[in-house]
Amino acid sequence: MNRPMIQTENVRKVYGGANGGVTALDGISLEISSGQIVSLLGSSGCGKSTFLNILAGLIPPSGGDIKVEGEPPRPRREVGMMFQRSLLFPWRTVVENVLLPAEVMRLPLKPSEDRARELLALVGLDGWDDRYPWELSGGMQQRVALARVLLPDPDLLLLDEPFGALDEMTRELLDLELARIAALTNKTVVLVTHSVYEAVMISDQVFVFTPRPGRLSGIVDVPVPRPRDLATSGTAEFAARVAHVRGLMAETPV
Amino acid sequence: MTTDVLETEALVEAPQRRLRRRLRGPLGALVIFLILLGVWIWAVETEVVHRVILPAPGEVATAFFVTFTEAFFYEHLWVTVQEVLIGFVIGVVLGFSLGALFGVSSFAREVSYPFIVAFQGLPKIVLAPVFITAFGFGMMSKVVMAVAISFFPVLINTMSGLMTVDEEAVRLMRSLTASRKDVFFKLSVMHAMPSIFAGVKTSLTLALIGAIVGEFVGARAGLGFLLHSYSYQLQVDRVWAITMILGLIGIILYVVIEWADRRIVFWSSQGAATEATM
Numbered sequence: 001m002n003r004p005m006i007q008t009e010n011v012r013k014v015y016g017g018a019n020g021g022v023t024a025l026d027g028i029s030l031e032i033s034s035g036q037i038v039s040l041l042g043s044s045g046c047g048k049s050t051f052l053n054i055l056a057g058l059i060p061p062s063g064g065d066i067k068v069e070g071e072p073p074r075p076r077r078e079v080g081m082m083f084q085r086s087l088l089f090p091w092r093t094v095v096e097n098v099l100l101p102a103e104v105m106r107l108p109l110k111p112s113e114d115r116a117r118e119l120l121a122l123v124g125l126d127g128w129d130d131r132y133p134w135e136l137s138g139g140m141q142q143r144v145a146l147a148r149v150l151l152p153d154p155d156l157l158l159l160d161e162p163f164g165a166l167d168e169m170t171r172e173l174l175d176l177e178l179a180r181i182a183a184l185t186n187k188t189v190v191l192v193t194h195s196v197y198e199a200v201m202i203s204d205q206v207f208v209f210t211p212r213p214g215r216l217s218g219i220v221d222v223p224v225p226r227p228r229d230l231a232t233s234g235t236a237e238f239a240a241r242v243a244h245v246r247g248l249m250a251e252t253p254v
Numbered sequence: 255m256t257t258d259v260l261e262t263e264a265l266v267e268a269p270q271r272r273l274r275r276r277l278r279g280p281l282g283a284l285v286i287f288l289i290l291l292g293v294w295i296w297a298v299e300t301e302v303v304h305r306v307i308l309p310a311p312g313e314v315a316t317a318f319f320v321t322f323t324e325a326f327f328y329e330h331l332w333v334t335v336q337e338v339l340i341g342f343v344i345g346v347v348l349g350f351s352l353g354a355l356f357g358v359s360s361f362a363r364e365v366s367y368p369f370i371v372a373f374q375g376l377p378k379i380v381l382a383p384v385f386i387t388a389f390g391f392g393m394m395s396k397v398v399m400a401v402a403i404s405f406f407p408v409l410i411n412t413m414s415g416l417m418t419v420d421e422e423a424v425r426l427m428r429s430l431t432a433s434r435k436d437v438f439f440k441l442s443v444m445h446a447m448p449s450i451f452a453g454v455k456t457s458l459t460l461a462l463i464g465a466i467v468g469e470f471v472g473a474r475a476g477l478g479f480l481l482h483s484y485s486y487q488l489q490v491d492r493v494w495a496i497t498m499i500l501g502l503i504g505i506i507l508y509v510v511i512e513w514a515d516r517r518i519v520f521w522s523s524q525g526a527a528t529e530a531t532m
Contacts, residue, residue, distance in 0.1 A: 053425075056429055058425055058428055058429060075428055075429050075430070075431045076431060077431065079429070080429070081425075081426070081429040083422055083425075083426060085422065087420070087422060087423050087426045089423075089440075089441070089444065090521040091444050091447070091519075091520075091521050100430065100440070101430045103436075103440070104427065104430045104431060104432045104436050104440070105430065105431055132521065134521070152430075
């Protein structure tokens with residue numbers, strides 16, 4: 001259970017030319033254990049999204065060493081990624097959108113469709129299978145996107161501010177849902193966010209990034225037991241962690 | 255009490271007002287049509303416009319219906335319809351293929367850019383005499399003309415549609431281990447489809463123009479040829495009848511393609527919602 005899912009050593013990313021380049025990430029070394037939910041937290045421009053894309057194998061790093069399940073990062077079935085926008089295709093029904101990974105990965109279609117319908121029920125969208133995305137609210141669209149990323153049963157979920165565009169109440173609700181589903185399906189989750197509250201609420205561990213250049217300024221453990229609920233945020237334990245994280249973020253001027 | 259009365263009135267009046275609202279467009283159009291018809295009759299009666307240029311509405315109507323009773327009319331109609339449809343299909347396929355190539359490959363786009371600009375600026379009609387010389391008086395030259403004039407909107411719209419694909423959606427596809435082929439067919443082409451179809455609509459109208467222009471310049475059959483012949487014989491009522499029939503064909507083609515558009519790219523009418531989703 002505690003074997004490392006992700007190990008990185010001195011990861012660097014420089015955008016632009018050799019001389020005039022902008023350093024987006026510098027010296028990121030961290031380890032994330034299997035089965036954990038962790039957050040990469042920081043203000044915009046701290047490189048947290050870039051780091052996530054590097055872990056997904058979608059952006060090559062400029063330097064450093066990265067292992068995801070012991071292998072160099074590349075897009076594969078074991079790693080799923082979710083974005084701030086649902087990126088549902090309007091020409092596909094809800095269930096067809098969830099089936100997209102199965103088509104692309106050439107998984108057997110009939111069992112996949114059964115699984116897609118189960119997952120839609122799991123994310124609370126029972127009965128919406130054959131609707132079109134534009135008939136759904138923003139929160140429901142992200143639920144579909146969550147079902148889609150779960151379809152190929154990945155071990156690792158990389159989530160790039162998946163609920164960032166939603167209203168606060170919907171976001172809190174979906175965060176708890178996400179934690180519940182991750183625990184239920186035994187996933188490792190890496191969540192990128194700029195919300196201190198969201199990071200502490202959902203994570204076992206918060207990695208705090210600071211900008212220009214993007215560096216890891218601290219790691220905060222959140223030993224609050226699961227399952228958590230909205231009442232968790234009222235506990236002293238929770239408040240202490242939030243204060244700690246805020247302290248780390250305040251160390252560098254924005 | 256007062257509100258009750260007001261509400262009742264509103265309830266009674268609402269359907270009437272809605273009906274009046276729905277009818278005012280068609281009614282207005284009918285009034286304008288009748289005025290135009292009146293002006294036409296007046297112009298012919300008072301000989302403001304010479305009868306050789308504009309016959310009376312009754313004569314044109316008679317010519318219109320008589321035309322449909324003549325067997326040779328259908329031969330000419332069939333020739334033109336074939337030219338238009340074959341030219342249209344080839345034009346769409348050619349436009350899509352080139353547009354897809356230029357949309358996917360920036361190298362191909364850069365190399366062909368000067369030619370695209372040059373061809374876009376060229377009034378394609380001037381090619382008609384060349385095509386008649388090269389491909390003869392038969393259907394071939396008209397099909398080529400229809401292709402030349404109709405493939406361009408599809409090309410441009412396919413290219414621009416493919417080039418506006420959401421980069422983040424591409425990243426999603428890549429994270430799902432999608433091949434370039436999967437990205438193209440499952441995302442890019444589908445994303446470009448509303449734009450492509452807008453081009454297809456334009457090119458259908460242009461294919462009709464291309465075929466008729468080709469027939470004007472040199473042909474042995476077709477509605478454009480028929481129109482031209484009647485014009486030389488000063489059978490002006492027939493000229494107007496054929497003109498109306500060509501207009502009718504244009505309308506029918508447009509209605510069919512509109513219907514196909516709504517069926518095939520059904521999601522694009524959800525414009526705003528689509529944007530929010532993607």
